Amino acid sequence: MSNPTQILTNYVNLIITSLQQQNIRQVVIAPGSRSTPVALLLAQAAQAGHFELYVDVDERSAAFFALGIAKKSQRPTLLLCTSGTAAANFFPAICEAKLSHIPLVVLTTDRPPELTNIGAPQAIDQNRLYGDQVKDFLQLPTPDQGPDVQAYVAFAVQRIIASSQAAPAGPVHINLPLRKPLMPDLTGQSNQTPQKIAFPKTQTQLPPATMATIQAKLSQGKLLIVAGPSTDSQQQQALLAFANEYQVPILADPLSQLRQDANDLVITSSDLTLKTCQALPASLQPDLILRTGTTMVSAALGQWLATRSCPIYFLDTNHHLDDYTKATTTQLPVSENWFFENCQLQPTATQQPFSSAWRQLQRHYQRWLAQNLTTLDEAAVPYLMSQQLTASQIFISNSMPIRDFDNFFAPHQGNFTLLCNRGANGIDGVISTALGAGLHEQRPNFLVTGDLAFFHDMNGLMLTTRYPLNLTIILINNNGGGIFSFLPQAKATAYFESLFGTPQNLDVAAISQLYHANYQIITSKSAFEAALAHHEPGLTILEIKTNRPQNAKRHQQLTQSWQQEMERLYATTIDEK
Amino acid sequence: MSNPTQILTNYVNLIITSLQQQNIRQVVIAPGSRSTPVALLLAQAAQAGHFELYVDVDERSAAFFALGIAKKSQRPTLLLCTSGTAAANFFPAICEAKLSHIPLVVLTTDRPPELTNIGAPQAIDQNRLYGDQVKDFLQLPTPDQGPDVQAYVAFAVQRIIASSQAAPAGPVHINLPLRKPLMPDLTGQSNQTPQKIAFPKTQTQLPPATMATIQAKLSQGKLLIVAGPSTDSQQQQALLAFANEYQVPILADPLSQLRQDANDLVITSSDLTLKTCQALPASLQPDLILRTGTTMVSAALGQWLATRSCPIYFLDTNHHLDDYTKATTTQLPVSENWFFENCQLQPTATQQPFSSAWRQLQRHYQRWLAQNLTTLDEAAVPYLMSQQLTASQIFISNSMPIRDFDNFFAPHQGNFTLLCNRGANGIDGVISTALGAGLHEQRPNFLVTGDLAFFHDMNGLMLTTRYPLNLTIILINNNGGGIFSFLPQAKATAYFESLFGTPQNLDVAAISQLYHANYQIITSKSAFEAALAHHEPGLTILEIKTNRPQNAKRHQQLTQSWQQEMERLYATTIDEK
Structure with a gap:
């Protein structure tokens, strides 16, 4: 056993079998030299059916691809790289994973201690390269055949993978120093598989007496649910069943996974409604609010929550009370599933009319959308998708697209998964994340993005030339940073285009050709509907050219129009905020 | 003064004028919302002639662009971004700046404390987002009109910029939390300029008695200089004058800036010579070694140094004794300039024949290169550049190109600056760094890179569509990771192409068109020479297609050929290592 190649091979295989024991199945590798033994032995294990391997030469893209896989699958996903700045390129996706609670397992290989500093x-x-941006860090010893070291490695690797999944989930970092020679023995079989450590899922509950008190309190007035982003569709089933049973309106974030069907308890107008009218008509005002999910997309909704004086219960599955509105009055650190299955209300007589008022508003909003979003523009993209598509996964880029989805994605029917990097809300890595989230997805897989976010992660498209991945990119090309036209700096005309507009003038048709994408420029509503109806596998880019100042004006018009609708509907003038 | 806009404007202007006072002139901005007041007021100051502004939408590329500017100018360069993952995208360039001692001043804007976590x-x-990868960190207070706060900000900002330049130089991080409203007042003039703090350059010296002892010791035998990477041409003048006066051969790293002319004291064969022959012929063996610069490119030279038993003096301008050979016997933490101007030897009679032996080897190497590098291949690229070009700046990518430059860049005449990211030796950011380093460069500005490094930083090309930057990219396209064909994994054929070769099959002509580059495919030595002779401003891409396995074989042949030459020259069989 004293042959260095055998010691290396056994040691790395011990790490790999530990990963297997903790159910890691997808592995994303950024190529390099120091990581050679891990990459080769993982490839060998993949050939034996234990892993699915993806190789991506841009580590930033590789990390977002792994993030997408882990985000969708809710399972730990391994990300491997060599030493040096390769590891630093993982950082943006790690920061996102930290805040969006995604179990990314980052394995960086390193030079041995005698070659550092x-x-x-x-x-x-x-x-500790990633500092506070990872949940846990493990510095492994250099390869060693000592039984104590081997027992430690098998134990610590399994434990840190479990840690990545335990609530609040998050990215973890394993640093593995390796000495030369780096070539492992590929002729033999893996050595012993380590003892699997079991980490049974736990269920946090509220004691019966506490639950009884909370149920009583929640039964004391008009109850409203504010459902933030969530990717757990099982939890959402329990929430929906509860809301239907007790007729509780839900202000449903576009990422709540609740915008699925014609249930008009699911309110999709809250951002536009609260943007125009923070003082809601009396019929819409709740006595009690129950929040679920993470930070909602709508700033107007956040502002409204922050100024409520009613009790707000926060079903805080991440246990950290991340509530920038600071309005929570009771933290409920339990799962939605457990809570909604166990919560029984004695609703007041006011709940039914309250619920009807919100339903009426939602029906009205649907009609208003149908009347107003009749031509192809940035606002109409999510609306037309919500009307045209049925079963689909849609990854949405930050900045403008997610805001437009909040306001205008209002399906009558469907089986949708809507995803977005809403931990840190960056525009980086959107193509790679969407590709990762679309892995093994049977439904059509879309990405809706602006041009700057598309260019930022153009390297993500390299993955599509090597793997049979499906993605239809709806590229809203307003030749620059669209959101800035909505901000005060739009008036600083002397500097605006060079500092904020930043048009890149890149030819998307040429980019499509470079990456062998199906490409179509879409100039009308009917062409867009036709393109959505004729979905093809592989990579497709649908380019929709828009104009930034016109888009800002169009949004202003729509906001004013909805405000007028609200005024008419409630027959009173509503103060602008 | 209690108007928030005025407080914000004055506060940010105070920071900006502090930057000015410490001679920051170049600013690279990655657009965003939180950074709005800093970007706008910097743009106003730029319009008044105080700064030169560049805007780059990909923060990773922006950071490498700023790194290139600072690397070449040796002056602190400002890098600005908004909050969130934008800041994380700066990380790779920061890691490189830390190890290559580049004064990058990173200003991240942030949400105020009440909106964090x-x-x-x-x-x-x-x-402390960048942890140990920055030299210094400054958390600024939120904008405030209190005189104590203002005095602190002006003082601390100036101090941290000075810190970025003090030896060992390195990146620093300023984090600036800002509250809304973020729009500054652009109508007024900047408020008072803060008192400039002077940081006179210091000169570390050895006391006369110590210097006398060292001079005596350095005069006790055959002296050899090993000159590592350096970007300070003034220092190199002093070194050359010293070497010429005392006939000291110099093993000159390609990045030492010493490979300029026909002086055959400047040895360019050390990597190939020591790769084939660690036990040098007696006539080439030194009694004493004087090292300068940072870690040399050649691993063979490192290995040779590590096994010397003679005294090794290290002119360690970074004061940290970063010597992985662990062979240094005396650290000399003074500048090369001071040392070489003050060091006077009494050389032994053996120095002249020792020097002649190395000169003879170098002349022989030049002839051998001329005889052997007669067709266009990866090895010939640096050789032909060294013969064809005169005044030029060449940025060299990591992995294969820098190794080929070590072996085959051997000019007879010229005024060359050769640069490379040799802190962390990453292949990331090469286009952006080369563009930054080429700013205001009067000589032709080249980048020599492989295809993977080119694709990795393709977003760097976006800068060329917005600014009149000059760069001729010599793209050695072997469709994948060329260096891996030299490593043991080349034999793991079942996994090699998917894990290490990773061909991307992207059409470089199409990429050139996308970014409006002059493009030429080069297939012969004469075409390459002609292309080098007809240098054009703007962006040019010269693509040279090569073959990875053939290239590995070709290098093997060249190594063997040089080994035979050495054997013939020294009329004795030299053991292979």
Whole structure:
């Protein structure tokens, strides 16, 4: 056993079988030299059917691809790289994973201790490289055949993978120093598989007496649910059943996974409604609010919550009370599933009319949308998708697209999964994340993005030339940063285009050709509907050209129009905020 | 003064004028919302002639662009971004700046304390975000009109910029939390300029008695200089004058800036010579070694140094003794300039024949290169550039190109600056760094890169569509990771192409068209020479297609051929290592 190649091979295989024991199945590798033994032995294990392997030469893209896989599958996903700045390129996706609670398992290989901080090539200090942006860090020893070391490695690797999944889930970092020679023995079989450590899922509950008190309190007035982003559709089933039973209106974030059908308890107008009218008509005002999910997309809704004086219960599955509105009055650190299955109300007589008022508003909103979003523009994109598509997954880029989805994605029927990087709300990595989230997805897989976010992660398209991945990109090309036209700096005309507009003038048709994408420029509503109806596998880019100042004006018109509708509907003038 | 807009404007202007006072002139901005007041007021100051502004939408590329500017100018360069993952995208360039001692001043804007760690959008924890990868960190207070706060800000900002330049130089991070409203007042003039703090350059010296001892010791035998990477041409003048006066051969790293002319004291064969022959012929063996610069490119030279038993003096301008060979016997933490101007030797009679032996080897190497590098291949690229070009700046990518430059860049005449990201030796950011380093460069500005490094930083090309930047990219396209064909994994044929070769099959002509580059495919030595002779401003891409396995074989042949030459020259069989 004293042959260094055998020690290396056994040691790395021990790590790999530990990953297997904790149910890691997808692996994303950014190529390099120091990671050679891990990459080769993972490839061998993949050939034996234990892993699915993806290789991506841009580590930033690789990390977002892994993030997408983990986000969708809710399972730990391994991300491997060599030493040096390769590891630093993972950082943006790690920051996103930290805030959106995604179990990304980052394995960086490293030079051994005697080659760190001593001027050796390709050796940055990887000890706690990601600081507070990871949930947990494990510095592994160099390969060793000592039984104590081996027992430690098998134990610590399994434990840190479990840690990535335990609530609040998050990214973890394993740093593995390796000495040369780096070539493992590929002829033999893997050595012993380590003892699997079981980490049974736990269920946090409220004691019966506490639950009884909360049920009583929630039964004391008009109850409203504010449902933030969530990717757990099982939890959402319990929420919907509860809301239907007790007739509780739900202000449903576009990422809540609740915007699925014609249930008009699911309110999709809250952002536009509260943007125009923070003082809701009396018929719409709740006595009690129950919040679920993470931070909602709508700033107007956040502002409205922040100024409520009623009790707000927060079903805080991440246990950290991340509530920037600071309006929560009771934290409920339990799962939605458990809560909604166990919560029984004695609703007041006011609940039914309250619920009807919100239903009426939602029906009205649907009609208003149908009347107003009749031509192809940025606002109409999510609306037309919500009307035209049925079963689909849609990854939405940050900045403008997610805001437009909040306001205008209002399906009557469907089986939708809507995803977005809403931990840190960056525009980076959207193509790669959408590709990862679309892995093994049977439904059509869409990405809706602006041009700057598309260009930012153009390297993500390299994945599509190597793997049979499906993605239809709806590229809203307003040649620059559309959101800035909505902000005060739009008036600083002397500097606006160079600092904020930043048009790149890149030819999307040429980019499509470079990556062998099906490409179509879409100039009308009917063409867009036709393109959505004729979905093809592989990579498709549908380009919709828009105009930034016109888009800002159009949004202003729509906001004013909805405000007038509200005024008419409630027969009173509503103060602008 | 209690108007928030005025407080914000004065506060940000105070920071900006502090930057000015410490001679920051170049600013690279990645657009965003939180950074709005800084970007706008910087743009106003730029219009008044105080700064030169560049805007780049991909923060990773922006950071490498700023790194290139700072690397070449040796002056602090400002890098600005908004809050969130934008800041995380700066990380790779920061890691490189840390190890290559580049004064990058990173200014991240942030949400105010009451919006951090509380679920607010686009708010990652930016406190010490870059951990140990920056030299210094400054958390600024939120805008405030209190005189104590203002005095602190002007003082601390100036101090941290000075810190970025003090030896060892390195990146620093300023985090600036800002509250809304973010729109500054652009109508007024900047408020008072803060008192400039002077930071006179210091000169570390060795006391006369110590210097006398060292001079005596350096005069006790055959002296050899090993010159590592350096960007300070003034220092190199002093070194050359010293070497010429005392006939000291110099093993000159390609990045030492010493490979300029026909001086055959400047040895360019050390990597190939020591790769084939660690036990040098007696006539080439030194009694004493004087090292300068940072870690040399050549691993063979490192290995040779590590096994020397003679005294090794290290002119360690970074004061940290980053010497992975662990062979240094005396650290000399003084500048090369001071040392070489003050060091006077009494050389032994053996120095002249020792020097002649190395000169003879170098002349022989030049002849051998001329005889062997007669067709266009990867090895010939640096050789032909060294013969064809005169005044030029060449940025060289990591992995294969820098190794080929080490072996085959051997000019007879010229005024060359050769640069490479040799802190962490990453292949990331090469286009952006080369563009930054080429700013205001009067000589032709080249980048020599492989295809994977080119694709990795393709977004860097966006800068060329917005600014009149000059760069001729010599793209050695072997459709994948060329260096891996030299490593043991080349034999793991079942996994090699998917894990290491990773061909991307992207059409470089199409990419050139996308970014409006002059494009030429080069297939012969004469075409390459002609292309080098007809240099055009703007962006040019010269693509040279090569073959990875053939290239590995070709290098093997060249190594063997040089080994035979050495054997013939020294009339004795030299053991292979």
